[in-house]
Amino acid sequence: MKPIRIGNGCGFWGDNLDAPILLARAGRLDVLTLEYLAELTMSILALQKERDPDAGFAADFLDVLERLTPILKEQPRLKIITNAGGMNPHSCARKARAILQGARLGYKRIGIVSGDDLLPRLDELLASGHAFTNLDTTAPLTTVRERVVSANAYLGAAPIVEALRQGADIVVTGRVADASLTVAPTAHAFNWRWDDWHRLAGATVAGHLIECGAQVTGGLWCHWQDAKDLANVGYPFVDMSDDGGFTISKPEGSGGAVNLETVSEQLLYEVGDPAAYLTPDVVADFTSVQLHHAGPDRVQVSPARGQPATGTFKASIAYRDGFQASGTLVILGPKAVAKAQASGAMLIERLRRIGIVPERHHIEVLGTGACVPGVLKDAPEPVEVVLRVSVQDGRRAVVERFTKELAPLVTSGPPGVTGYTTGRPPVREVFAYWPALVDKRVVTPSVEVLA
Amino acid sequence: MNEVTRLSDIAHARSGDKGNHANIGVLAYTPAGYAWLKEYLTADVVAEYFATMKPSRVVRFEAANVLGLNFMLFDVLAGGASQSLRIDTQGKTLASALLQMPLVPPPVLKSLEQML
Numbered sequence: 001m002k003p004i005r006i007g008n009g010c011g012f013w014g015d016n017l018d019a020p021i022l023l024a025r026a027g028r029l030d031v032l033t034l035e036y037l038a039e040l041t042m043s044i045l046a047l048q049k050e051r052d053p054d055a056g057f058a059a060d061f062l063d064v065l066e067r068l069t070p071i072l073k074e075q076p077r078l079k080i081i082t083n084a085g086g087m088n089p090h091s092c093a094r095k096a097r098a099i100l101q102g103a104r105l106g107y108k109r110i111g112i113v114s115g116d117d118l119l120p121r122l123d124e125l126l127a128s129g130h131a132f133t134n135l136d137t138t139a140p141l142t143t144v145r146e147r148v149v150s151a152n153a154y155l156g157a158a159p160i161v162e163a164l165r166q167g168a169d170i171v172v173t174g175r176v177a178d179a180s181l182t183v184a185p186t187a188h189a190f191n192w193r194w195d196d197w198h199r200l201a202g203a204t205v206a207g208h209l210i211e212c213g214a215q216v217t218g219g220l221w222c223h224w225q226d227a228k229d230l231a232n233v234g235y236p237f238v239d240m241s242d243d244g245g246f247t248i249s250k251p252e253g254s255g256g257a258v259n260l261e262t263v264s265e266q267l268l269y270e271v272g273d274p275a276a277y278l279t280p281d282v283v284a285d286f287t288s289v290q291l292h293h294a295g296p297d298r299v300q301v302s303p304a305r306g307q308p309a310t311g312t313f314k315a316s317i318a319y320r321d322g323f324q325a326s327g328t329l330v331i332l333g334p335k336a337v338a339k340a341q342a343s344g345a346m347l348i349e350r351l352r353r354i355g356i357v358p359e360r361h362h363i364e365v366l367g368t369g370a371c372v373p374g375v376l377k378d379a380p381e382p383v384e385v386v387l388r389v390s391v392q393d394g395r396r397a398v399v400e401r402f403t404k405e406l407a408p409l410v411t412s413g414p415p416g417v418t419g420y421t422t423g424r425p426p427v428r429e430v431f432a433y434w435p436a437l438v439d440k441r442v443v444t445p446s447v448e449v450l451a
Numbered sequence: 452m453n454e455v456t457r458l459s460d461i462a463h464a465r466s467g468d469k470g471n472h473a474n475i476g477v478l479a480y481t482p483a484g485y486a487w488l489k490e491y492l493t494a495d496v497v498a499e500y501f502a503t504m505k506p507s508r509v510v511r512f513e514a515a516n517v518l519g520l521n522f523m524l525f526d527v528l529a530g531g532a533s534q535s536l537r538i539d540t541q542g543k544t545l546a547s548a549l550l551q552m553p554l555v556p557p558p559v560l561k562s563l564e565q566m567l
Contacts, residue, residue: 039470040533136470136526222463222550261463261478264517268476270467274514274521287514321534362529362536371544373537374503376551390536433470433533 003246004189006182006206007237010034010082011213013041013058019213020064023235024071024078026251031185032068034061034082035178035211042175043318043431045086046119046150056088057172062095065170069103081160081181085172087150089114090448093172097450100170111168113159115446116175118151118315118438125442132315132436141434147320149431153313153438156280158194159445160184166449175316177279182207186240194281201284201306202244204277208286209248209266209301210236216248216266217297218256229255245303247294258297267291276307278314280440283307312437321432322359323399326390327406328366330419333383339414340365340387346413347389347405356401358391386419392430399427456557459550461566462488466546469523471531473542475549478519483565485518487558497522500552501545504529 007029009020013036024032036058049056061084072078085092093112100108118125122145126132132141132151141148152175161184163171171184183203186192192199209216216236218227227233234254238246250258267286271277274286288305331340344363351357367385369376391402403424410420458464458477461484466475477492479485498509506527511520528542529535539545558566 038532136472220465222459222465264478264519265463265465265476267517268474268478268514268519268521269465270469271474271476271521272469272523273512274519275512287516290516318533324536326536360536364538366538369548371537371539372501372504372548375501375548388538392534392536431533433531435470 001190001242003239003241004030004186005237005239006031006033006185006210007235008033008035008182008210008213009235010036011211011215012036012038013060015213017060017064019235021067021071022254023237023251024068024075026254027237029078029237031079031081033181034064034080034084035181036061036082036084037086037175039316039433040318040431042087042150042152042316045088046318049087054088054091057086057092058084061092062099065096066099069100069105072105072108079164079185080170081185082171083173083176083181085112085114085174087117087174089172089174093450096170096172108169109167110450111163111166111171112448112450113155113163113171113173113176113445115159115444116152116155118153118443119148122148122151125438130438130442132317132434132438135435135437141317141436144319144434149318149320151315151317153315153443154280155313155443155445156180157184157187159447161188162447163449164188166447168449177281178211179204179207179279180281182210182238183281190242195308197282197306197308198303199244200282201304202246203240204279204282204284204306205286205289205301205304206238206240206246206248208277209263210238212266212269214256215269216262217250217258218262221257221262221265223261227255227257231255243303245301247298247300249298258299260291260293260299263291263299263301278310280309280313282309311440313440313443315436315438317434317436318431319434321430322392322394323396323427324390324392324430325399325403325425325427326388327403327425328419329387329406329409329417331385331387332416336383336385336416337365337368337381339416340385343387343409343413343417344389347409350405351402356398358393358398358402360392362390364388396427403427456553457550458552458554461554462550464546464550466542466544468528468532468541471526471528473524473527473545475522475524475546476519477522477549478517479566481566482518483562485515487562487566488520489513491556492520494522497524497549500549501527
C-alpha cells in the first residue's frame with residue numbers, strides 16, 4: 001500500500017504563521033496537522049471562554065485556514081487535523097466553516113472532537129471517588145478544587161478516526177495527545193485495529209518526532225551552523241507505511257536539516273522512560289526503532305514495538321496560584337555582576353521598608369549562567385549583564401507595587417544602569433499545573449461532523 | 452586532532468520540561484563514546500553536576516538504538532513553566548550546560564579516536 005504523507009506545520013501556539021502555508025504548498029501532503037496546545041494553554045483559553053462564550057480556541061488557526069483556502073482548492077484531497085479547538089472546538093469549527101463558505105469551499109466537512117473537558121463534571125467525578133491525585137506530589141485535587149480553572153483529559157486517536165470515517169476533511173479537536181494527531185490519519189488510512197500495538201507505536205514515534213515542528217528539521221540541533229538557510233527552515237513530514245515504519249523529511253528547497261542527529265535529539269525530547277512512552281493509544285518503545293540515513297534530508301525509521309495502552313487518560317488541570325511579575329535592567333561594568341546583585345538586593349530592601357515582602361522573590365544576573373544557577377562555576381566575568389528580578393505573591397497589589405520599584409534604580413543605584421525604556425513590567429496571573437490520571441471509562445469522547 | 456575535554460566533544464544533547472521535572476537526552480557520536488557515557492555519565496554524576504539546582508533525584512534510562520542516555524531530573528525547575536521565577540522555566544538550556552561538563556576521567560588517546 002502507498003504510504004500516507006503527514007506534515008506538521010505548527011508546533012505550538014505562537015509558532016511561525018507562514019510555516020503551515022509553505023509546508024502545505026510544497027510538501028505534497030495527504031494530511032496537514034497543526035498543534036497549538038501546550039500544557040498550560042488550556043487555562044488561558046478557559047478564561048477567554050469565561051469572558052466570551054464564543055472564544056476559547058487558538059484563534060491563529062483561523063488566520064492560517066484563511067490563507068490555506070487557495071491551497072485547499074488546488075489540493076482537494078488535503079485534510080487538516082488540528083487541536084486548535086482548545087476549550088471551545090465547536091465555536092472554532094463554526095468560525096472555520098464560515099471562512100470556508102466565504103472562500104466557496106462550503107462543501108468541505110468539518111469534524112469536531114470534544115469530550116475532553118472534565119470541568120463541568122469535576123465535582124461529580126470527585127464525589128464518585130476519582131481523586132485526580134497529583135502525579136508529582138500525590139496530593140488530592142480537593143486541596144485546590146476551588147481554584148481550578150480548567151481540567152482536560154488527553155484524548156487519543158480513536159475519535160479523530162471516527163470523524164475521518166464520517167467524511168470530515170478538517171478535524172478540529174480539544175485536548176488530544178499530540179502524537180495522536182499523526183496516529184489518527186495513519187490508522188484511518190490503513191484501517192488499523194486499536195490493538196495493533198506495534199503499528200500504533202510506530203505512528204506514535206512519528207507523531208512525537210514531528211509534533212514540535214522545526215525541532216526535528218534543524219531547530220535546536222547541536223550543529224545548527226551546519227543547517228543550511230535556517231531562516232527558511234522547512235517543517236517536517238513523515239511518509240507512514242502500513243507496518244508502522246516511516247521516513248521523515250521536509251520539503252525540497254526549504255532550509256534546515258533532517259539527519260540522524262536532528263532526529264535522535266528529538267526522539268528523546270521531553271521523554272521519560274524511552275522504552276515506555278505513554279499515550280492514550282499505546283505504550284510505545286522508542287528504543288525499538290532503528291534510524292537510517294535514506295538520502296539528503298531524509299531519515300528512515302524502522303517499525304516500532306508497542307505494548308497495550310493503559311486504562312487511564314492523562315488529565316491536565318490548571319489552578320490559580322497568585323500573581324507574578326519580572327523586570328529587567330541592563331548593567332555595564334566594571335564589576336557589572338556585583339552592581340547587579342547590589343541593585344537587586346536594594347530593590348527588595350526598599351520594598352521591605354514599606355512593609356512589602358513578597359511570598360517569593362528571585363534575583364538573577366543574566367550573563368553569568370543564571371539559566372543553570374551555580375552549575376557553570378568556571379564562567380568568565382561578563383562586562384555587561386541583565387539584572388532580572390521576579391516576585392510571586394497571592395496578592396496582586398504586592399506584585400503591582402514591585403513593578404514600580406525598578407525604574408527608580410536607574411537614578412538611585414549604581415552607575416552604568418540602563419535598559420529601562422519599555423515601562424513597568426506587566427503583572428500576570430499564575431496558573432499552576434496539576435498533572436493527574438483519570439479512568440478511561442468515565443471519559444466519553446464525542447464526535448460530530450458539521451453537514 | 453582537536454583537544455577533547457568536554458562532553459560536547461563526544462556527544463550531543465537536547466533538554467526540555469515535564470511539569471517541574473526536566474529531561475536531558477545525551478547522544479554519543481560513536482559506539483566507543485556511548486561506552487564511555489554508559490560507564491562514567493551515571494545518574495549520580497549528573498545529579499552532582501546540577502546539585503546547585505537541587506534535583507530531588509536523577510534517573511537514567513538507556514536508548515542504545517540512538518547511542519543515547521536519557522536523564523530525568525526531578526523537581527529541578529523551581530516550579531516549572533507556570534510557577535518558576537527563573538529565566539529558564541522549562542529547562543531548555545540544561546543540555547547546553549551539561550555538554551560543557553569536563554570529561555572525567557579523560558579518555559585515553561586510543562579510545563578517544565574512536566569516540567569522535
